[in-house]
Amino acid sequence: MSRPTADSSSQYTPALIVRQASPPNLETPFYALDGRITPQPSHYVRSHFPVPPLDAQTWRLEVGGGVDSVLSLSLEELRAMPSHTLSATMECAGNGRVYLSPRMPGVQWDLGAVGTAEWTGVRLRDVLERAGIQDGALEVILEGADKGTLTDPGRTPGEIRYARSAPLAKAQDDVLLAYAMNGQPLTPDHGFPLRAVVPGWYGMAAVKWLSKLHVTDTPYQGFFQTIDYSYWQQRDGLSPQMIPMTTMQVKAQIARPAPHGSVTAESVFEIMGAAWTGEGEVTKVEVSTDGGEAWADAKFLDPAEPHIWRRWRFDWHTPKQPGRVTLMARATDSAGRTQTPGHDAGRGGYMVNFPLPITVYVKAQES
Template identity: 65%
Template sequence: MPPSPPDLGPAPYLITREQSPPNLEFPFRNLNARVTPTASFYVRSHFPTPFLTAEDWSLTVGGAVTRPLRLGLAELRALPARTLTATMECAGNGRVFLTPRRRGVAWELGAVGTAEWTGVPLSKVLERAGLLGTACEVVLEGADRGTLTDPLPTPGDIPYARSVPLDKALGDVLLAYRMNGEALTPNHGFPVRAVVPGWYGMASVKWLTSVQVTAEPFQGYFQTVDYAYWETRDGLPPQLRPIGAMEVKATIARPAPHEEVPCDAVYEVAGAAWAGETDVARVEVSVDGGCTWREAEFLDPPTPHVWRRWRFAWHTPIRPGRRTLVARATDARDRTQPGAHDPARGGYMITHPLPVEVDVRERSP
């Protein structure tokens, strides 16, 4: 594969999608490592960043447990730690490509990143608290709070909170205090955040201060009127469901939409693909808008919850013109990306292949 090194620009930076609260996007064209540097990792906030201190922070664990408890940061850090790598994507990533426009932050391609997270498995903390037999879900609550009017008014001031089913909570959910080997930054949830591997980012609650075990499915704001989709089954009218695991998806990093590429050359089309709770098995690339497909080559092995970068050598057309590139991924369970966005998903779970239009130009002399 001939080299066509991308111009990564100078220092890492993020695209501002909203200034306050901070909603910042990784310029996905800059993808060049399996693990995203923290300074390039997208930031999704619903409320202003709470500036917590390591000294004052504590985690309350309660609800359907036998021994409610409160842990300080030193106590949490004293528990056996685990490090895992996980790709995290905002459930609204790609929204700017939807027609008609949907409400919400206008993410392009880069509300996604992969980091190494270090912390204590949630299962260890729940073990210490002792689950009651009625336990059904675990509600993760952050210190960030406020009032929203969109998509519907909140009942006054509410905290950001999200639940995970008990199975997942006892599985691989991490209470992380390190990201890529360093303490979390304020925007990424200092001092402790949840990391829910394989799930869209809305589940990985930042500034985590409370873990409550419930006996019934939690019906909070951020999993009913927001971060939910409509499911139709069993001959019933559509039902509202909380968004959970990520679905299989390939994204093209290079070329970027509207990039100019030289004609009669070999251009290394590059990107990444991820699949939530399963592995990515195959990525295909089309350089003719989806008429014909060829398989891409992986740069990374399949690893649970981690994207796989891929590349494809494109022999660009001899003559100038416009071309549309598309990539599509298939997961280890042989599920592939849908042909179009399902309106029942609203502005979320945007996993249909996004076309990248480029201009093929004469090479500069």
């Protein structure tokens, strides 16, 4: 019997799928998942405004607000600071939006607005320590050089820059200000010359073309913190309140077979995919080949590590009869969080982590 393998896509680098040409929003063909690290040319790209034309010689990172010393750091000065490298899975908060019904506004991502890269740069906490944080600091605002206007999901008050904030505790923990991706300088699409990498958080926190850090003693209420990239959550028995999106939800996705692909009847097909979570580690992946009625454990290809996906495989003995089959995968993490059916309406078009139905077709064996 035939056995397609997990390495069947390793002979070529597939082109990114254009979801929007300008500004560039480009999706990885998730069916081509191969190594644990996504090559830079295959990593998804998310942009809200046009790519700003920045020059490494004149660019500066301005650090201000509630600090003892206002800083203006060149790329050369940042490179002279102690460097650190980390691997992190980054998922766009809207990944999988195409699976929502009714259709939700926003870029219609399929499965490929997610990737894992090796990032090199300086720790945000080292930059903040150099500036000196004043008492009462609550958050650090990260602002990019990209700017523009929007009308969806709300109308911006004229031209704005892309910005998000992180609580001081997170900023002083593992946030990286990266100038290299997979050992190479950042490309313009990926935020050259400097971008934030916020391990465990959705990609909207990873501000690109980073130009300003501002320490504040009040909660940041910017457009991309409140109007966009926020969701309804009920707390303490009160009415739902809007809170900013942060941590990635636990999730498993099927890479192969691809949606609406075909497999041969009475064969063994190696279903392959990846699973990740924002906090802790993925401890289990289960696969269903009957639309969620029954589940069986998949086998991991990678060790458990924080903030980086684990690839997995499952040997599927395909049915004898040709027809349509719905495959699903679900993950559980070290905190016991698991994927449950149905999308939380309070999340709108974001944080899509219910087990996604992947339709494939079983075809008869060739005689």
